[in-house]
Amino acid sequence: MEKKEMLVSKIRNGTVIDRIPAGKALKFVNLMGLDREQHTLTIGMYVKSTKLGLKDIVKVHDRTLTKTELDALGIFAPGVTISTIEDYNVRSKVVLEVPDEIEEVLKCNNPTCVTNYREPVKTKFKVIQKSPLLVRCYYCDRVMLEENVMSQI
Numbered sequence: 001m002e003k004k005e006m007l008v009s010k011i012r013n014g015t016v017i018d019r020i021p022a023g024k025a026l027k028f029v030n031l032m033g034l035d036r037e038q039h040t041l042t043i044g045m046y047v048k049s050t051k052l053g054l055k056d057i058v059k060v061h062d063r064t065l066t067k068t069e070l071d072a073l074g075i076f077a078p079g080v081t082i083s084t085i086e087d088y089n090v091r092s093k094v095v096l097e098v099p100d101e102i103e104e105v106l107k108c109n110n111p112t113c114v115t116n117y118r119e120p121v122k123t124k125f126k127v128i129q130k131s132p133l134l135v136r137c138y139y140c141d142r143v144m145l146e147e148n149v150m151s152q153i
């Protein structure tokens with residue numbers, strides 16, 4: 001058995017979220033609402049990686065991720081890899097990038113923005129610059145900096 005597999009066991013079906021920045025796994029789980037679902041999660045934190053030093057891994061059993069969830073991961077941690085597992089085999093694998101727009105996940109910083117007082121208006125932001133991150137609210141044009149975005153997780 002490989003060392004890696006002893007640390008974080010294989011799953012039969014589901015999604016493997018790998019290369020999460022070390023120590024952030026639980027924040028991502030909360031962010032995506034995975035903790036409130038009835039899906040088994042296998043979480044590896046501070047896993048040794050030859051490329052990254054330390055990283056976190058989350059395995060979501062019997063579930064794939066929605067586009068909104070993938071965008072969220074891409075915006076908070078580009079470089080995260082998503083593998084879809086079927087019958088213990090990797091069916092597909094993608095490396096996430098910062099998306100062009102992001103819905104639902106972020107909150108607008110402007111207290112008078114329609115998304116902050118009228119339910120259920122979902123937030124929507126246009127990514128105007130990827131590094132450092134700069135996003136603009138579709139509803140009120142408020143621009144948020146990378147530090148504003150990162151402070152939300």
Ligand SMILES: [Zn+2]
Pocket residue numbers: 108109110113114115137138139140141142
């Ligand atoms: Zn807004």
